[in-house]
Amino acid sequence: QKEVEQDPGPLSVPEGAIVSLNCTYSNSAFQYFMWYRQYSRKGPELLMYTYSSGNKEDGRFTAQVDKSSKYISLFIRDSQPSDSATYLCAMSSYSGGSYIPTFGRGTSLIVHP
Amino acid sequence: KAGVTQTPRYLIKTRGQQVTLSCSPISGHRSVSWYQQTPGQGLQFLFEYFSETQRNKGNFPGRFSGRQFSNSRSEMNVSTLELGDSALYLCASSLEGGQGNIQYFGAGTRLSVL
Numbered sequence: 001q002k003e004v005e006q007d008p009g010p011l012s013v014p015e016g017a018i019v020s021l022n023c024t025y026s027n028s029a030f031q032y033f034m035w036y037r038q039y040s041r042k043g044p045e046l047l048m049y050t051y052s053s054g055n056k057e058d059g060r061f062t063a064q065v066d067k068s069s070k071y072i073s074l075f076i077r078d079s080q081p082s083d084s085a086t087y088l089c090a091m092s093s094y095s096g097g098s099y100i101p102t103f104g105r106g107t108s109l110i111v112h113p
Numbered sequence: 114k115a116g117v118t119q120t121p122r123y124l125i126k127t128r129g130q131q132v133t134l135s136c137s138p139i140s141g142h143r144s145v146s147w148y149q150q151t152p153g154q155g156l157q158f159l160f161e162y163f164s165e166t167q168r169n170k171g172n173f174p175g176r177f178s179g180r181q182f183s184n185s186r187s188e189m190n191v192s193t194l195e196l197g198d199s200a201l202y203l204c205a206s207s208l209e210g211g212q213g214n215i216q217y218f219g220a221g222t223r224l225s226v227l
Contacts, residue, residue, distance in 0.1 A: 095169055103157075
């Protein structure tokens with residue numbers, strides 16, 4: 001079993017839908033939780049970053065962390081075709097002087113007009 | 114502020130050759146990490162450099178090596194290339210690696226091994 005599990009999709013939704021993306025993890029040492037978006041032929045870009053359990057909102061994006069269940073989610077409201085990308089969850093624990101993230105394999109999202 | 118720059122963007126090599134990839138971090142960032150991304154395995158951590166020293170290492174064979182220069186620029190080398198080394202190699206930089214280590218990625222170098 002991988003430390004971080006993420007359904008690869010693809011997830012196809014109509015424009016304007018609410019999208020829910022999820023990851024589960026097994027390592028209790030993870031302290032920081034992140035969501036990255038990766039467009040085709042580009043590097044990942046950071047979307048959301050949280051430390052504790054709870055919700056964090058940024059525009060149309062809401063990140064949710066439930067440490068007791070080892071489960072994190074990213075919600076996208078009013079999804080747009082420009083949101084079509086691969087979404088990677090990542091979580092990090094302290095190692096050798098740094099926090100090294102472990103990534104999920106990514107969920108491919110397609111928002112069709 | 115300029116982002117993370119990786120060169121070259123694309124490379125084609127044959128089995129047995131070696132390759133060197135380059136990464137220029139965001140100005141002021143001292144930590145540089147390297148990742149391998151493949152459809153089957155996703156993003157896998159190779160190693161992290163900080164102040165010219167390798168601080169963390171992933172689970173890759175010794176054919177994969179790297180270094181960091183005094184200006185924080187980093188290079189990654191893969192010797193004796195194998196077909197399975199075909200992947201997107203990503204470099205990420207961060208300030209120092211602490212406080213959750215918010216990393217900023219370059220566009221990557223796509224390596225094809227024939």
